[in-house]
Amino acid sequence: MSPVDAQTRAVKTDIGGTDIETGFRVVADTHSCAVSSLCVYRAAAVFDQDDDGHVTVLDPSPPPALHEDVRRAARSCPTRSIRVFENGVQTAPDPAADNH
Amino acid sequence: MTTTNPSPTGAPAGRAAPVRYPFPWTPPMEIPEVLRALRERAVVRVTLPSGDTALLVTRYVDVRSLFADHRLSRNIARPGVARISADNELFVDPNIDPDPPAHTRVRGLVTKAFTARRVEKLRPMAQRIADDLLDAMAEGPRPADLNEAYAFPLPIKVICILLGVPPEDMVTFRRLVDGFLSVTKLPPEEVGVCRRDLWKYLGDLIEAKRTSPGGDLISELIRVRDEDDNRLNEHELRFWVQGLLIAGYVTTASQIGAGTAVLLHRRDLLEQIKADLSLVPTAVEELLRTQIMGSSIGTMRYAVADIELSDGTVIPAGSSVLLSEESANVDEAVFPEPFTLDIRRTENHHMTFGAGLHYCVGAALARMELQVATETLLRRFPGIHLTVDGATLPRALGGFMEGFTQIPVDW
Ligand code: HEM
Ligand code: SF4
Numbered sequence: 001m002s003p004v005d006a007q008t009r010a011v012k013t014d015i016g017g018t019d020i021e022t023g024f025r026v027v028a029d030t031h032s033c034a035v036s037s038l039c040v041y042r043a044a045a046v047f048d049q050d051d052d053g054h055v056t057v058l059d060p061s062p063p064p065a066l067h068e069d070v071r072r073a074a075r076s077c078p079t080r081s082i083r084v085f086e087n088g089v090q091t092a093p094d095p096a097a098d099n100h
Numbered sequence: 101m102t103t104t105n106p107s108p109t110g111a112p113a114g115r116a117a118p119v120r121y122p123f124p125w126t127p128p129m130e131i132p133e134v135l136r137a138l139r140e141r142a143v144v145r146v147t148l149p150s151g152d153t154a155l156l157v158t159r160y161v162d163v164r165s166l167f168a169d170h171r172l173s174r175n176i177a178r179p180g181v182a183r184i185s186a187d188n189e190l191f192v193d194p195n196i197d198p199d200p201p202a203h204t205r206v207r208g209l210v211t212k213a214f215t216a217r218r219v220e221k222l223r224p225m226a227q228r229i230a231d232d233l234l235d236a237m238a239e240g241p242r243p244a245d246l247n248e249a250y251a252f253p254l255p256i257k258v259i260c261i262l263l264g265v266p267p268e269d270m271v272t273f274r275r276l277v278d279g280f281l282s283v284t285k286l287p288p289e290e291v292g293v294c295r296r297d298l299w300k301y302l303g304d305l306i307e308a309k310r311t312s313p314g315g316d317l318i319s320e321l322i323r324v325r326d327e328d329d330n331r332l333n334e335h336e337l338r339f340w341v342q343g344l345l346i347a348g349y350v351t352t353a354s355q356i357g358a359g360t361a362v363l364l365h366r367r368d369l370l371e372q373i374k375a376d377l378s379l380v381p382t383a384v385e386e387l388l389r390t391q392i393m394g395s396s397i398g399t400m401r402y403a404v405a406d407i408e409l410s411d412g413t414v415i416p417a418g419s420s421v422l423l424s425e426e427s428a429n430v431d432e433a434v435f436p437e438p439f440t441l442d443i444r445r446t447e448n449h450h451m452t453f454g455a456g457l458h459y460c461v462g463a464a465l466a467r468m469e470l471q472v473a474t475e476t477l478l479r480r481f482p483g484i485h486l487t488v489d490g491a492t493l494p495r496a497l498g499g500f501m502e503g504f505t506q507i508p509v510d511w
Contacts, residue, residue: 034457035211037219037464044216052208053215072447078455079168097161 023087026062026070028055033081042073047082055081118153121146121422122395122502129365129490131390131430131439138427142413146422149283152182154400154420160431160451162409163423168456172401172421174198181402182420187288188295190281190500191343191398195335200457206336209324210344211461213262213317219464222258226469229257230476238480243487246507250477251357252349255469259348262465263341264309264316273301277346278499283397285498302338302345317344344461352466354394354496354503356473359387361507362441363474365490369443374478383443384470389450390441391426393503399423399454425451481511 026046028039035053039046046062046069047055062070074082074092084092123132138144139158146156157163166172177194184190197203212218230250237249256274260267279286279294286294306322313319318341325332363370363383373379399422407415415421428451430438435445453460460466477484486493487508496505 034459035214035461036453036459037214037216040216041464049215049217051212053212075447076449078453078459079457097164 023085024061024064024067024070025085026057026060026074027083027085028057029081030054030056032079034079036078038076038078039073039082042076043069046070047073118145118147119156121148121154121156122397123426125495125502127491128493128495129362132426135427135430136439138424139431142409142411143415148182148184148397150183150186152420154182154422155415156396156422156424156427157409157415158424158427159410160428160434163425163428163451164455165410166401166407166421166423167399167451167454167458169407170200171403171405171407173404174203174401174458176400176402176420178402180418182400184397184400185283187284187286188280188282188291190283193339196339204457206332206340207457207461209321209332210317210340213320214461214463214465216464219468222262222465223468223472225261226254226258226472227476229254230472231480234476234480243508243510246360246509247353247357247504250473251360251507252353254356254473255349255352255466258465258469259345262316263318263344263348264314265305265318265345269301273298273345276301277350280346281350281500283498283500298342299338302341306338306341347460348462348465350501351393352462352469354501355388355392355466356470357507358393358503359384359470360474360477361486361490361493361504362387362390362392364484364486364507364509366441369441370478373443373474374482377475377479379443380471380475380478381467382445382448384467384474385448385450386441386443386445388452388470389429389435389445389448391429391450391452394501396422396425398500399425423451423454425454484509484511 028047030050031054033053033055035049037049037053039055040049043062043066046057046059046066048058050056071084071092074084075094077093080093082093083090119134123134126133142157142159142162144156144158145153147153157166175198177192177196233250233253237244240249252274253270256270257267259265260270265273276294276298279291280298282291282294306318309316309319310322310326313322321332321337321340325334325337363373369383373383401421401423403415403417403419403421405417409415429435432438435448453463453466487510493504493507495502
């Protein structure tokens, strides 16, 4: 799935999908990704890498069982390229530590 | 060059008696004592082996954000930047632009070979290599030196296959790389000979591959280079091959050796892992966090503008800056009980592979090798132990890495 598709799908599930209760959304920035592969190891059902190794999001609204793995992937990303929003609020990585 | 950093103006950073860096390994098997109080100040002025001084950033929050900060340039070939060694320019090369966008362009050609998928394809091969090396160790003399029997040949064989370097060249390039990485070990003339010979060896290797390419990463980079000089020039090609060969085994080998030595010294931890090998991945991360195999001298950067740290301390433009991974990794603001080795630690976002746009290209590969090396050793030789007191193992000093010179084991 292209990043554009992923965006569209995320918005759709926000509007009408079952994820509305948790409102859990993952976004990733391909341009700042440094190809550490950490997120893929942490949550292979949610993150993948394109041919150049840059992050792609397979499932922008993963099921609750994966939420903690995804939050941890966001915290461990060495370039802070992954963000998790829950009910519209960024929950990982800690926005207070985002000074760049 | 005699003076290095212009004296700080404005809010002074790290003005106090200079501290020698790298720090001494006291006690030898533990996280260095000096790291306990280091973060009282956000920046510490340190004296390098060259005698030049640099500013060492100590706190996790600052180290992590400065790794990604464009105001810190990796172009340390410019005049006025502190030298690590007085006898060796190490990775300084005036013909390479290590900052974006040039760096990003070349790095992108390399990283695609190190994705999770590509690394996992290499795992069975690493496993076979580990098995074969331990077969040979079992047949060989006892005690064995874990470095020579296992810790070095494993990552060397892996990187040779990945890059398409003939493994029988190992004896030659290891000697040259040792000289290339000398900080105080060798006199400058010998360093110079090693550097020249290594550069020539790599040039010959590239020419040989140009004539008969294979399915390896060097052949792939040559293909890219010969298609389009704007993507990769000949000098960049050779510089990156050199970097991949060196970084591809020296760090990993030192970490396999030193990390295993720590486990063999800490029998309590060793027994827990042996009883449950699923602990290997978190144990490997924890041993990486304690950064037992070296300092952060390789992180040298140059401040192109004033940089204000989280507590208001200012690093003045023109400073030479080191980012202390080892201090960030024991920052009590981030890691609970940072001086305790916790092989089950899960929130372990250590700085041992750096962060940001220079994040270690080979981190996933190194992690895979460390996991295979540790698990295979403990499975094959459950009785493995050091034949000397771990606290007496000598450090390999005077070079870029500071693992142990020898690790005598029996089983
Ligand atoms: C335990 C093993 C390793 C450790 C601790 C390690 C550590 C590091 C660190 C800290 C950096 C960033 C330096 C900085 O930003 O100043 C780095 C960069 C790099 N590493 Fe590693 N490394 C390891 C293994 C490897 C392996 C196996 C390879 C290659 C196959 C490799 C290739 C590289 C390269 C090419 C860079 C430069 C990246 C850039 O400048 O963009 N490393 N490494
Ligand atoms: S963890 Fe971050 S840098 Fe690493 S592959 Fe994923 S998005 Fe890229």
